[in-house]
Amino acid sequence: MQRRIIPDVVSAQDVVxxxxxxxxxxxxxxxSTHNIAAIAVTDGNQRLLGIVTERDITHRVLACGLNPLNTPLSDIMTENPEHLRPTDSCLDAIELMLSRNIRHLPVIDMDRRVIAVVSMRDLLETALEVLNIDIDEARYDAFAPEEE
Structure with a gap:
């Protein structure tokens, strides 16, 4: 079974x-409050404009000596970031993240409204779950008593 981003990787999510x-x-x-590592940057209608990650803050603010108190997100965000659709597969998302060295991807609806942000960790947890299910099924098939 091919896992989809929604609902297999994330279900309902309060987007920050x-x-x-x-x-x-x-x-x-x-x-810090929400224990997340990426923030979607949106317009007034929750439409995706960009994304800011911990890495962006480290490389584009702290390393450059900018003041976080008066630096707007527009100065450091990744504009028009790669994104996922709810029906995209878990495997496609992992391949995209690995090929582009991305750790977080916004998930958008048909109107470009952000409905979730998926991390590599979310995807790997789902992939591990599927792998464990496959292993359990293979173990059962290998050692189950033969039917008569």
Missing amino acids: ALNTSSSVHTAVQAM
């Missing part, structure tokens, strides 16, 4: 999103 004028400091506080 900020607008382009929000400060990096506000994003860091939101990441």
